[in-house]
Amino acid sequence: MSSLRVLVFITLFIKIGAQTGDDVKHLITQLFTTNDYVKQVRPNRNQLQPMILDLDFFLVGIDEVDELKQRLITTGYLIIGWTDEYLNWTGADFGELNHLYVPQTDIWMPDITLKNGFTKLEKLGSSFIKAKVESNGQVTWMPFEVFESKCTIDITYFPYDQQSCNIIFVVWSSSVADVMVTLWNNGIKLDSMEDNAEWSVVSTSARENVQASESTVIFTLNLKRSSNYYLMNIIIPIILLSILNLFTFALPADSGEKMGYCITVFLSFAVFLTIVSSELPKTSGSILGYYLMFQLGMGTFVVCCTTVELRLHHRNGDVPVAIIRIMKCRNVNKITKMEHQNETESEQGITWSDVVSSLDVVLFWVSTAMVIVATIAFLGLLWTR
Template sequence: MCWLWYFVFLILFVKIEGQSGDDVKNLIKQLFTTNDYKKQVRPNQDQRHPMNLDLDFYLVGINELDELKQRLITTGYLNIGWIDEYLNWTSADFGGIDYFYVPQANIWIPDITLQNGFTKLQELGSSFIKAKVESNGQVAWMPFEVFESKCTIDITYFPYDRQSCDIIFVVWSSSVTDVIVTLWNNGIILDSLENNAEWSVVSTATREDVMSSESRVIFTLNLKRNSTYYLMNIIIPIILLSILNVFTFALPADSGEKMGYCITVFLSFAVFLTIVSSELPKTSGSILGYYLMFQLGMGTFVVCCTTIELRLHHRKDDVPKNIIKLMKFRNVKKITSKEHQNETESEQEITWGDVISSFDFVLFWITSVLVVIATITVLGLLCTN
């Protein structure tokens, strides 16, 4: 029974204070009706002093980085704070209420917007987003948006490229004498960031930029492309195809498969480029794009050389003396430099098959050296970016 008497004692002699719905109604009536709150008026008692806006940016995700349209699409929300001198009260007069939430359309909010947006200017937030108002007049407003901003993209070192994109927020209509935007606590917060399959955030930067007529905050995202996918599915297959292309000159012309082999490799190049074209940037200027064109050009060169070689291989007439003289530098077996050998008889032993075999040897090493130098140069430039 002791607990029952203790409960009766609390009811009769102890005054328990609580926040009721009536307290909230009275507070809202006091602020918005009795005090005649006007959201069109900048909430400064002294209008000669500018309103200070504190701003943080919470990045939630990187949706897309479009190289062709030069557009960055991100998801995130701003944490904007300011002091509304017309929305303050004494907590004890309203049941100890320290804060309440109000729709953003019912109070003064700054006309802050994305300055380098890709679409038309529009108000941040929406009708169901509410702002938190504290008893000291501190207002916290967190509009959630999908931001489409312009970004200058350089794809020279694709797929090992790094991009730096700015997201600029500015007070559009008000001048610096009315509203000043400043950084709040941490600038860009990545605690809620979800991983992107293609891009990783390497670092971030923030800065305030107060110009003669406007105040703005610039958030910079430094992004790095994840290159593993492109390395495994584009670069390595191209290198392997280039090796097969060079070995066309290792096949003897008498085998009967030389032309079919080089055409098959060339068509493999063409089909492969058609398949991966959707994965390549639609803009020009990448080192990898020039490398692909070089490899395609090498394939064309090999096909043309093979065609000419096969035509010469089946000729029955004598080999011109000028070509025989060139072959002496290659030390063809049937040509000897011994002084006692008759030069005329030696020249008559040279056939077009010997000439083509000699050309294959030279072209094999020339194309091999060119492919190796081009590949090492391109990979070196890409990886050292």
């Protein structure tokens, strides 16, 4: 029994050791010269049967999501497999050589490409990439690319938005009767993916789409934007500035600083929004964009109200009785019981300064209510996405 094991070991050792460079040269000569391999011929002995291409997509990284150009840039590689019936051999005849690597330019290659590409149509792979050919004719090709694909970007819920982008591969020239692409095993694999600072992959999917004229494989990436940066550097500062804007009405007109404070806050708001605009997507329709316009409108409203209040504050005329009643500066019943109906503001003890003070209180609470309602609605729409 022991002698038999030694004999088997020696036999295997001899077979392994018999695989030489000459075996590889002889195999290549037989495949490409003796058998007269022609790479322009689809490698099906029965040309009535379509060539089946199996695809897997390994995502390496998300380079960029361009909202303005509606473009997704990813880095990854495909694993494409098919059976070449003109590239097969018996391993025992070539020192147990079961596979070899050949340049992709030396064998038949499918003209597979990115259907929804953003730039010009180009073939996959490069001349230095080699395909693995096994003794049973199985060919495995792994072209590595930076894919620029079209993607419809919806920024309505920016910066809490999620995007769904498709990467579509198709055999460009061949019909379904000649070449058909199908999913292999895994669809999209994320094992080699590197993290992106702004985007993360929520989920992936893959499906086949066979039509009368072509067959495609569609890989779908569901992406989610990281919102912490925009929350800390845009949303929270805007809310804080809006609070400062409201407290314009808390300053008394006699202080002499009310207009200066109001203009300073408004200019700060305008400058900040100019800086923020460089960080926002250059497209319209986001809830954040509408909220910014609302806050800018509130700033304009506060400046206008402050201007009118200061003009009223320095007015020397009498306060009309109607205004006194509206502002409820004193009990109207006492006014009707007065002996002289033409009693002036000074006689009643009511001045324009009192009217402005009452107006400040009303405007402060009205503006505060508007800002609170708008902010809650804005945050609610984003966070309940």
